[in-house]
Amino acid sequence: MTQDELKQAVAAAAIAYVVDGEIIGVGTGSTANFFIDELAKIKHRIKGAVASSEATAARLRGHGIDVYALNDVAALAVYIDGADEITAAGAMIKGGGAALTREKIVASVAAKFVCIADGSKLVDTLGAFALPVEVLPMARAAVMRRLSTLGGQPKLRLKAGSDAGFITDNGGEIIDVAGLSITDPVALEREINQIPGVIAVGLFALRGADVCLLGAGDGVRTLTF
Numbered sequence: 001m002t003q004d005e006l007k008q009a010v011a012a013a014a015i016a017y018v019v020d021g022e023i024i025g026v027g028t029g030s031t032a033n034f035f036i037d038e039l040a041k042i043k044h045r046i047k048g049a050v051a052s053s054e055a056t057a058a059r060l061r062g063h064g065i066d067v068y069a070l071n072d073v074a075a076l077a078v079y080i081d082g083a084d085e086i087t088a089a090g091a092m093i094k095g096g097g098a099a100l101t102r103e104k105i106v107a108s109v110a111a112k113f114v115c116i117a118d119g120s121k122l123v124d125t126l127g128a129f130a131l132p133v134e135v136l137p138m139a140r141a142a143v144m145r146r147l148s149t150l151g152g153q154p155k156l157r158l159k160a161g162s163d164a165g166f167i168t169d170n171g172g173e174i175i176d177v178a179g180l181s182i183t184d185p186v187a188l189e190r191e192i193n194q195i196p197g198v199i200a201v202g203l204f205a206l207r208g209a210d211v212c213l214l215g216a217g218d219g220v221r222t223l224t225f
């Protein structure tokens with residue numbers, strides 16, 4: 001099976017976690033896009049969705065699914081999203097698609113976080129994927145100096161085909177920190193959260209996944225945490 005077929009398989013399996021009559025929290029990225037396309041097939045069963053990015057909101061609306069502002073929603077039964085890396089304990093690196101801040105916020109109001117990922121995302125130790133950190137642009141250099149002291153190599157994410165920094169949906173910039181071996185993701189998430197100028201770090205360990213649907217050649221494995 002190709003990686004896209006594995007993503008498609010976990011996206012289809014995630015429909016079992018959709019709660020009828022509810023508003024669903026929806027993540028961002030290629031796996032989340034497969035999920036949105038699956039969700040469209042059962043859109044009559046849900047009230048609508050809260051999106052974790054402008055791109056996800058546009059795709060949901062394109063399928064005729066009502067998109068709610070998070071401020072208008074008191075709670076979500078479930079949040080469904082991909083990951084860049086996930087451990088057997090449910091801690092994740094997210095933000096490859098630059099939506100980490102809204103993903104973390106939307107996930108924080110959901111009763112259950114269902115991660116959907118192809119099997120290549122399961123790792124023993126987080127950090128081979130450079131850790132994304134969203135920052136206020138005026139704090140970029142100061143935050144990069146602080147991140148260097150953690151042992152990684154911080155690099156500003158650039159807009160495709162340009163020397164300018166990539167700008168997120170929130171007006172932030174992304175610093176990708178390579179070369180980390182994250183043995184205590186909860187402690188590192190807390191530490192990076194404390195750096196002035198950081199909007200959010202793409203470590204999802206304080207609030208990790210509750211379930212992970214992992215795609216493999218022999219089917220979809222369900223990990224529960």
Ligand code: 5RP
Pocket residue numbers: 027028029030031032081082083084093094095096097098099100103
């Ligand atoms: C976006 C994310 C994505 O969930 C993560 O990058 C995985 O993406 P994909 O499903 O395309 O592999 O965190 O900010």
